[in-house]
Amino acid sequence: MASLDFIADSHPTAPDSVRGITSGPPSSEAGGILTVDLAALVSNWRALGHRAMPSECAGVIKANGYGCGIEPVATALARAGCKTFFVADLSEARRVREVAAEAAIYVLNGLIPGTPQVYAELRARPVIGSMVELAEWDAFVASTQWRGGAALHVDTGMNRLGISANEAAALAPRIRSENHGITLLMSHFACAEDTAHPLNDRQISLFREVRMLFRGIPSSLANSSGIFLSDNAHCDVVRPGVALYGVNPTPGKPNPMRPVIELKARVAQLRTVAKGDTVGYSAGWTARRAARIAVVSVGYADGYPRASGSSDETPGGWVTVGGKRCPLAGRVSMDLMAIDVTDAPELRRGDFVTLIGGDLDLDAVATAAGTIAYELLTALGHRYHRVYRTE
Numbered sequence: 095m096a097s098l099d100f101i102a103d104s105h106p107t108a109p110d111s112v113r114g115i116t117s118g119p120p121s122s123e124a125g126g127i128l129t130v131d132l133a134a135l136v137s138n139w140r141a142l143g144h145r146a147m148p149s150e151c152a153g154v155i156k157a158n159g160y161g162c163g164i165e166p167v168a169t170a171l172a173r174a175g176c177k178t179f180f181v182a183d184l185s186e187a188r189r190v191r192e193v194a195a196e197a198a199i200y201v202l203n204g205l206i207p208g209t210p211q212v213y214a215e216l217r218a219r220p221v222i223g224s225m226v227e228l229a230e231w232d233a234f235v236a237s238t239q240w241r242g243g244a245a246l247h248v249d250t251g252m253n254r255l256g257i258s259a260n261e262a263a264a265l266a267p268r269i270r271s272e273n274h275g276i277t278l279l280m281s282h283f284a285c286a287e288d289t290a291h292p293l294n295d296r297q298i299s300l301f302r303e304v305r306m307l308f309r310g311i312p313s314s315l316a317n318s319s320g321i322f323l324s325d326n327a328h329c330d331v332v333r334p335g336v337a338l339y340g341v342n343p344t345p346g347k348p349n350p351m352r353p354v355i356e357l358k359a360r361v362a363q364l365r366t367v368a369k370g371d372t373v374g375y376s377a378g379w380t381a382r383r384a385a386r387i388a389v390v391s392v393g394y395a396d397g398y399p400r401a402s403g404s405s406d407e408t409p410g411g412w413v414t415v416g417g418k419r420c421p422l423a424g425r426v427s428m429d430l431m432a433i434d435v436t437d438a439p440e441l442r443r444g445d446f447v448t449l450i451g452g453d454l455d456l457d458a459v460a461t462a463a464g465t466i467a468y469e470l471l472t473a474l475g476h477r478y479h480r481v482y483r484t485e
Contacts, residue, residue, distance in 0.1 A: 124479035125391025125429070126359045127446065130162045131483045132170040134352040135338055139171055141350065142334045146321050149328040152178035152314075154335030156186060156202065161397070161474035162339060162355065166482050169193045171338075180333055184209065187218040200245050200278065204255060210234035214242060219277065221245040223255035228265075228274070235275045243277035245314075248304050250281040250297040259304055266307035278331065279305060279313040286319035286327075287345050298326050305329070318343040341467040342457050349455070355471070356451035357398075357478070359390035359413070361443055362430065373432050374424025378405035385423070386436045388415075390447055393429040397473035398449060399463035400426045411462040414448045415439060 121127060143151030153176045159167035164186060168179060172194040180200045181187050187199045198219060205213075205220040205227040211234070213220055222228050222244055231244055246269075249256030257265070269276055281301045285291035298315070305313045312330035318337035320327045322344050334343075342349035367373060367381045390413075394400040403425040404410030410422040416439035423432040435441055450459050456467040463470070 118476055118478050118480060121479040121481075124360070124477065125362070126357060126396060126449070126475075126478045127481065128474060128478035129356040129358075129481045129483060130166065131352075131354050131356075132166060133483060133485055134340065134354045135162075135167065136170055136174040138338050138340065138351045138354070139174060139176060139334070142318075142321055142332065142337060146316070146328045146332040150178065150331045152176065152180060152331055152333050153338060154180045154317075154333050155190065156180065156182035156335070157472040158186075160336060160339045160468070161471040163480065163482070164189050165193050167338075168197075170484070172197055178331065180335075184212055184216065184218065187216050191216050191218065198243070198277075202255075204247075205231055210240075211238075213244075214238065214240045217242055219243045219245060221247050221255075221280065222276075223247040223257065225257060225261060225265075228257075232274055241275055244275050245278035245280050246276050246308075246311075248279065248281050248301070250300045250304070250315075251293050252282050252284045254282070256281065259300055262304050263307055269308060269311075276308075276311055279308050279311050280331075280333075281315050283315065283317055283320045283323075283327075286317055286323055287343070289323060289344075294323055294327075298324070301329075302326070336468055336471070339471055340456060341471070342455075345457075349457070353451070353455055355456070355474075357392075357449045357474075358446040358451070359392035359398075359431075359449050361388045361441055361445045361447065362391045363389045364435075364441060364443060365389070372424070374403070375427060376425065378403075379424035380406050381423075383436070385434055386438075387423055388420075388433045388435045388441055388447065389430055390433060391430060392449065393427050393431055395428045396475035396477055397470070398426060398431070399460075399465055399470065399473075401465065402426055402459070402463040403431070411459060412454060414452060414454055415441060417452075419453070420447070 153171045155167050158164050168190045178198045182203050200219045202221050204223040247256040248262045285293045314331035315329050316327040316332040318334045337343040340351050340354035365387050371381050373379045402411030404422045412419045418438045420433050420435050420438050423434040460467040460470045
């Protein structure tokens, strides 16, 4: 399988290079290797788009492309035909604009006071989430005649960002009669991963009513899991995020997404501990037999969850060695963690164990740590050597 490394200060004219992306240290020096399969990511985007046809399939690439690297992710999706991206803030919008010159870029966290001109310079579109934001945006549009577009966020049940449905209803006649530069009407599911939750239908119904007041403006409601709820959730644009990166958007059912990342950690040392010896901080894990321990060069500073550690009372996470599952031994520390490899194939110093990949997918690792795959992905560290596969 061909691979492409994105390295710091890549020459801007080099084939397939993306400025501003770092692979971290050379593979020969790194404690871990993170592989991002961009071909799988593109395949996931196409599969989600096919499911939501004829709606447009956008790409949510906030949080540094969910930890995978915003520039390589944006580049891969743009080359595949993705025309609309959603990011969290202006700094992310700026990075996307450098590699996706023609894309529509929506900024989800709203309009920071005094920033409309920055949006115009970047040709980015704020997602307006309050009447105060709308007033500032209206003033900017009126004074500059800028027509770059913005989204209007209507809250239908999340109670986070967005104007209320009543505010939207009062605003609709003015939006229809005046040019406010609104190019998208959107809302956001609160419980889409739980297909039986009654709030889903309430949000779909309420958003349908709001959409009728804003006829002629494209609309968007469905996130990754929302795409799998019903066709009624698809509207004009779907906004998959975490599913693009291989996380299961249908919890409790087989994952329809291809895995995108693989994470391996280098063995720094192998040691034998006697029965009754303890391993790690607080001496919380005790060897119940003579054990072979592999200490690997990844820890919570690299984004591997500290909560994955184990103790005598609580089993923790797992890694795989030659296809064999091996449990963590003791706490995950800042830069290191210990693995009980007694029953694994022979290891040597410098070999690698698999922390994420194969049977240990993102959802499984996150569950073992008592967290969610979103958190695991977005915490991926910068000390890994990163390899971006394109085929």
